[in-house]
Amino acid sequence: MTVSDLKFFFRPRAVAIIGASREEEKPGHVILANFLENKRKGRFKGEVYAVNPFVDEILGIKTYPTVLDIPDEVDLGVIVVPAKVVPKVMEDCGMKGVKGVIIISAGFSETGNVELEEKIKNIAFRYGVRIIGPNCIGIYDPYGGIDTFFLPVYKVLKDGRRIVSTPRPRRGYISLMSQSGAFGTAALDYMSGENIGMSSFVSYGNKADIDEADLLEYFAEDENTRAIMIYAESIERGRKFIEVASKVSLKKPIIALKAGRTSAGSRAAASHTAAMTGVDEIYEAAFKKAGVIRTYTTEEFFDAAKALAFQPPAKGRRVGIITDGGGAGVMTTDALETLGMEVPELTGETRRRLKELVEKGILPPFVTLGNPVDLTGSVTVEMYVETFRILMESDQIDIVIVLALHHVPGVADPIELVNELVEEARNFNKPVIACDIGGSQMAVMVREEFDKNFIPSYPSPERSAHAARALAEYGTYLRKKGVFEEYMKKWRPII
């Protein structure tokens, strides 16, 4: 399979909303409105058609009774009709030569209607139509202007206030596939809030046809995607998944969150999707074998993806920490050691150079030249940058974490500090992670400034440590496979 195989889902020349509706709250209305809006704004480049046999016009465009009546080729069908009507609509799509359909409609295997799902699979197979879904929310792709989310961006409260409720993230470098539509929606809300940005999102629901392995292959080739996230409760084609993931993970990092990993969680998942989550040890082994970075919590999932999309993998597990707060340094060290990372003592040339900074008067005598290097509350921008350079150049250190707590009086303008560190970091291909604790305007600005310059930043020592773990795990896997050097030769920073 090559990337073109699924491209019609993400860059269709023409899309038909089958089950388009005049009623504002209906999915068939919201999805049509999304496409028309994206077309108007120049984000969606294809043609948009509405299919509805009962009305002539919706949102100012003519409707067609069936997809067969559309006087144009149609690449993609978005199906939002009741489950029992889906087979008929699928026959039409097959006859029309539609390449792929996204079936939003629910009421298939997830509610026990296995036969109905088999039926649509057979029709699709007969005509060679590919399916995403059913029982899904489909695709959000900010580069292609695709948005099949049926939840409007705004909700209007009873007091009249119009509130952003289901935001769509801006363009970015991370792709996410999610078995759960609700988690997908929440994930996009989360990513919007963190301002991480996204290259593409697919909710694939019951995966009657397209599943994790297919999407991995697509995202591996997608030029905007630098890291691939998978939220799954079950992976059925295990062998295929391992085969594909093993290839893809040599090119791009894959990060997984597998829900239903405990016995109670697995039971809950079974009643959610009617899928067997399977013995967790099998997933653990499969992810490990295929070089998939496994995460265990929502925050770890996104934090790891951000680090892996923004920074190169780490050559090893040795972390150098620079801090202006002793406590935060200790907490970072605790978290790293708990995760199996190393915070080595600095010796030899590295230590000699740090001592030199003290002798030259660049660092005051009371700083701690251990690891963490504690520059104390007396830190200045110059102290940060000079120390940072030495750790970046040290062959004792594979990753640098900068705990840039912005409160210190000697850093009058924390944004200036960020920019100086960013500038310095550009000289190296060694991964850097930043942390600033707090919810103040300044804390938010500092983290945004780091993120904007693709140094991943986090609001707690422990989350920084988890991000470092992800970079080390991926690098270690690439080295084990003997491709680390080659990978790094090709690796380019985003800017």
Added chain:
Amino acid sequence: MTVSDLKFFFRPRAVAIIGASREEEKPGHVILANFLENKRKGRFKGEVYAVNPFVDEILGIKTYPTVLDIPDEVDLGVIVVPAKVVPKVMEDCGMKGVKGVIIISAGFSETGNVELEEKIKNIAFRYGVRIIGPNCIGIYDPYGGIDTFFLPVYKVLKDGRRIVSTPRPRRGYISLMSQSGAFGTAALDYMSGENIGMSSFVSYGNKADIDEADLLEYFAEDENTRAIMIYAESIERGRKFIEVASKVSLKKPIIALKAGRTSAGSRAAASHTAAMTGVDEIYEAAFKKAGVIRTYTTEEFFDAAKALAFQPPAKGRRVGIITDGGGAGVMTTDALETLGMEVPELTGETRRRLKELVEKGILPPFVTLGNPVDLTGSVTVEMYVETFRILMESDQIDIVIVLALHHVPGVADPIELVNELVEEARNFNKPVIACDIGGSQMAVMVREEFDKNFIPSYPSPERSAHAARALAEYGTYLRKKGVFEEYMKKWRPII
């Protein structure tokens, strides 16, 4: 000891800033300005005096050469003079009859000057002056209008923008003591951002005199404090701590974050405070014995405190989950089981009543009546409230977690949902935790509305699970001690 023993630190009738300065960036200036500002706003009710032998006036008030020259009794001295001058100043305070001093100045045992610290301890002992510090940032108490933080709220960037950098949290119900000043500053920034609110904060630095045990006794009696947080890298008076904490924990929950728990972390802590962190197993056992809830990450620390301040302890470990997103339900279940909590199947009367809701048509037939109860994306406010009531009334459930993902179309006004749940929750003394995932305006509003009504809310399933764990751990401890029923008889909701 009774509460009045330390009250002069938090409600002094008169305070002297010793080392007050005219230079805006100096600690002696910022602290004086804080007190004058708080006095002007009516928050600080006492008198404010400035001590500086070199100038006559600072910020519009007369200065005195020494504390002995002040023509009034002084309860509290805030000392910001260089370390070597502190003994002289302490002698003055002793002679003046000052009851307590906060020594902000650094340069004592933390930098090896053990003798100098012994000297001031001896002076204090001789005169009966109590000490907070040295090497600390002192007290922030929004009820008493005390603010000895030497970091101004704002920083001015080079481009002229004035940015909130070191915010002070609003009044609330949580007290925090921190050995590390930098972590304390970051913590206050964090709590401001989360809008949690705070009753009192103390940074106690080298603890030449007052330490964790003393502050525990004070906060146990403080009427505004409902939960007590301790950030420590070392606890020297271990036996005393256990003795006091064992008593206090029967009245109010104590939550600890002990940094330096790994070998590398412990080494880092030693170079930070020159204190031995000790073998972690000893702390683990001590906390357990004394009923202190131990947390391991920054987020857990604050999340647990919020839950314990807002909600009653849980009778047991059995959690009932209501969700509108299957995936989030599964993730919550995974997290709970990993933490040793139970997510029991619902049987008997509870199950019968849920089934009745389906029979009555209040719940649609396709909801999952397991645990989690998955009300699906078709959920309405009524469905939430009716299901919630049944779980609150169930004797199979000790804590209820509501995953109120606000995206669902059937909940037109998510704030209305929150208020209905809050209303219903008021009928019970069973703990409730809420979760909404996302960073959108609506997600933030939903969580704020829960928090405002003292249902602690979190942005991820896993953080909700950790909060539930804290409530169960505290309740289990109280039951083990045979005081749970008595505790609950006295327990009152905040409103």
